[in-house]
Amino acid sequence: MADILSGKEVAKNIKENIKKEVVELNNVGISPTLGILRVGQNSDDIAYEKSILKNCDSVGIVAKVYELEESISTEGLLEIIEKLNQDMDIHGILIFRPLPKHIDEEQINNTISSLKDVDCMNPLNLEKVFEGDMDGFAPCTPKAAMKIMEFYDIPLEGAKVSVVNRSMVVGKPLSMMLLGKNATVTICHSRTKDLKKVTKSSDIVVTALGRAKYFDEGYFNENSVIIDVGISLDKGGNISGDVDFDNVNTKVKSITPVPGGVGSVTTSILLGHVVVACKHLK
Secondary structure, three states: OOEEOOHHHHHHHHHHHHHHHHHHHHHOOOOOEEEEEEEOOOHHHHHHHHHHHHHHHHHOOEEEEEEEOOOOOHHHHHHHHHHHHHOOOOOEEEEOOOOOOOOOHHHHHHHOOOOOEOOOOOHHHHHHHHOOOOOOOOOHHHHHHHHHHHHOOOOOOOOEEEEEOOOOOOHHHHHHHHHHOOOEEEEEOOOOOOHHHHHHOOOEEEEOOOOOOOEOHHHOOOOOEEEEOOOEEOOOOOEEOOEOHHHHOOOOOEEOOOOOOHHHHHHHHHHHHHHHHHHHHO
């Protein structure tokens, strides 16, 4: 049976540290505050908003929701972002994505203040990751994957790591983070030839395809460490990762569950970014 790399334990550890930092800031009269911009009534966004609000409350971070009409123009949204950029009582800004198709996301990304960009939308923050500077606001999901490996003492120095994702949201920034730890990284995707051969010969495999139970035991070896970032619904309508957990977890060294894995840590990373932004702006 594999070691289960629970994200809940990692998130709990991160949140305890955040609580202490929030108390320290409160003691000098500062209340770390997150501004949340939600455009429209998308049910997934509303569910995520409730989760964020609950998590903010659990660590003492103030959250202010700005609910906007789905018909808002790019110019209208930019105006609101600029107001939040200038508002010194707002320390972090979170914009739910994807935005409606008529919104120019590139303009939005370039307008949000890099100092308040807790979800790493501004290309300036992403550029820091590719320059090897991990002190800024790196994308939360890959940073969560790294935190899990750090928490469970997964050796990265010299390790062969396959990252099955090439997006700017997960795969590419995660690869830069892994390279910063001296891992040897192979970026893969759905069209990679002999994908099974590549992943099976790796020490660590990070999956982020978004295809429920796509990876069976044939993709791994008995010493594989699996970080499953994917989340989608299987044929039975149940939440599932990319890996067929029930069949794989008895045949590998360690694995993150879904749910309860990387996703559990991602929100905690975001909250940590709010505190960092607050300290930089105070």
